[in-house]
Amino acid sequence: MKAKLLLSGLLALGLSHAVSAGTIIGAKSVTSKTQSSVNNNPYTTINQSGLHATYTSGTTDFDSFTATTKHSYLAHQKEWFSKSGNKTDTLIYDLGALYSVDKIAIWNEESIGTKSVSISYATDSLFSDEVSLGTFSLTKNLLNQDYLADVLSFNFVTAQFFKFDVTGNSVFMTSLGEVAFSNLESGAPGVSEVPIPAAAFLFGPAILGMVGLRRKSKQA
Numbered sequence: 001m002k003a004k005l006l007l008s009g010l011l012a013l014g015l016s017h018a019v020s021a022g023t024i025i026g027a028k029s030v031t032s033k034t035q036s037s038v039n040n041n042p043y044t045t046i047n048q049s050g051l052h053a054t055y056t057s058g059t060t061d062f063d064s065f066t067a068t069t070k071h072s073y074l075a076h077q078k079e080w081f082s083k084s085g086n087k088t089d090t091l092i093y094d095l096g097a098l099y100s101v102d103k104i105a106i107w108n109e110e111s112i113g114t115k116s117v118s119i120s121y122a123t124d125s126l127f128s129d130e131v132s133l134g135t136f137s138l139t140k141n142l143l144n145q146d147y148l149a150d151v152l153s154f155n156f157v158t159a160q161f162f163k164f165d166v167t168g169n170s171v172f173m174t175s176l177g178e179v180a181f182s183n184l185e186s187g188a189p190g191v192s193e194v195p196i197p198a199a200a201f202l203f204g205p206a207i208l209g210m211v212g213l214r215r216k217s218k219q220a
Helices: 002-019 062-068 197-219
Strands: 023-025 029-032 088-107 114-122 131-137 150-168 178-183
Touching (some): 023 062, 023 088, 062 088, 062 178, 131 150
Antiparallel strands (some): 088 178, 114 131
């Protein structure tokens, strides 16, 4: 009975980590390959200036916030545009610490916008251990209307830096509204704990095996 209770507890612990909702994380800084105007520089994609509501990084629930919060279609100091004549650009986001990221929310600017984004991640700013997440198509939002985020989901990765290679819908430039990340673990910034369902399932059979051996020795 004790073994069953212990195993149930371990499995419950593992499952609670597996299904726990992530908190929203805002990048600490962002740089772009092209020179943007002062009013529409890359920082506008992480400063929440165009969002209808604001979040607290590391605390606010990612799923509920991104599902309901729209971005304003007004551009001035609220959205980022690449330098005119650059249909492509590269943005690098620094989260400030290592996190277990499993989703990225991108509010795609509606007048020009980004057609597709190729995303890679790394643990250092030089991208010496760079790994690609793939290429994603973004929603072309309706002109002059506030818009919701595209949420990109993937198996969690442990990273601090994310590189966005973006391609615009226009031959003249590309643009974005806001970008935010989902961290699997809540709490203060730093290296996040890795979800442990697999560990729980490994410990369970081992415990049952030890209990079984103990019972056999008593019977003998």
